[in-house]
Amino acid sequence: MSNVKIAEFTAPGIKDNAAKDAISVLDDRMVALIDLQLTLKHIHWNVVGPNFIGVHEMLDPQVEAVREMTDTVAERIATLGGVPVGTPKSIVERRRWDDYSVGKGLVTDHLTALDKVYNGVNEDHRKAIDTLSELDPVSEDMVTGQLAQLEQFQWFVRAHIESASGELKS
Numbered sequence: 670m671s672n673v674k675i676a677e678f679t680a681p682g683i684k685d686n687a688a689k690d691a692i693s694v695l696d697d698r699m700v701a702l703i704d705l706q707l708t709l710k711h712i713h714w715n716v717v718g719p720n721f722i723g724v725h726e727m728l729d730p731q732v733e734a735v736r737e738m739t740d741t742v743a744e745r746i747a748t749l750g751g752v753p754v755g756t757p758k759s760i761v762e763r764r765r766w767d768d769y770s771v772g773k774g775l776v777t778d779h780l781t782a783l784d785k786v787y788n789g790v791n792e793d794h795r796k797a798i799d800t801l802s803e804l805d806p807v808s809e810d811m812v813t814g815q816l817a818q819l820e821q822f823q824w825f826v827r828a829h830i831e832s833a834s835g836e837l838k839s
Contacts, residue, residue, distance in 0.1 A: 679750040683805055691805040692751035694797050695742050698812060699753060700763045701790050702739040706732050708769045708786055718775040724829065731822050738815045745808055780830045781838055787823035791816060 679688035713728040743753035766789060771782045794816040801809035830838045 680748055680807075683749070687804040688749045688751075691801060691808050692746050692749050694800050694804070695746050695749075695808060695812075696751070696753070696763070697765075698794065698797055698815075699739060699742045699746065699755070700760055701793060702735055702742060703755060703760050704764055704766075705786065705790055706735040706739060708783070709735065711769060712771075712779045712783060715771070715773045716776055716779045717773060718777075720776045720829065724776050724780065727825055731825075734818055734822070738818070741811060741815075745811060749805070749808075777830055777838055780826050783826050784823065784830065784837065787819065787826060791819050791823060794819060 679685055683691075709728050709732045713725055713732065716724050716728075739755075743755065746753040769782065769786065771779055794812055797812050798809055798816065801812060827837060832838075
């Protein structure tokens with residue numbers, strides 16, 4: 670978070686150190702959500718094969734919802750006195766995971782890879798909730814609501830790659 674600037678104020682009632690720590694957690698979630706929305710759009714453009722149209726059309730509402738989540742997180746960072754930085758270079762510098770590796774690919778290839786992306790995003794959202802519970806209940810509640818939606822999106826993805834017995838294709 671070296672690029673992120675902190676103002677000399679925060680939301681009334683929250684301690685400065687708690688605000689700075691919450692901003693750091695939220696910044697990580699903002700980077701993940703920006704990355705997720707771009708990955709979803711990449712898949713939308715590059716998915717082929719059986720069930721193409723169903724997957725293609727499933728992804729746009731996810732992109733829009735994740736864009737809204739990103740905006741909400743960025744605005745919370747600003748509310749707490751932080752400066753949300755969303756420039757491409759800064760996002761790449763702050764991300765902690767490998768780039769999405771599937772180019773043009775079959776539905777099952779993309780959705781299997783996307784399931785892994787959701788695993789990472791959702792696990793990290795859960796960790797953020799735990800950390801935020803000690804720092805800022807408003808941010809904790811916001812991220813909790815996002816996680817509910819993200820888990821539903823992952824369920825949609827898994828429904829395409831799951832067998833009737835509940836096993837996921839790997």
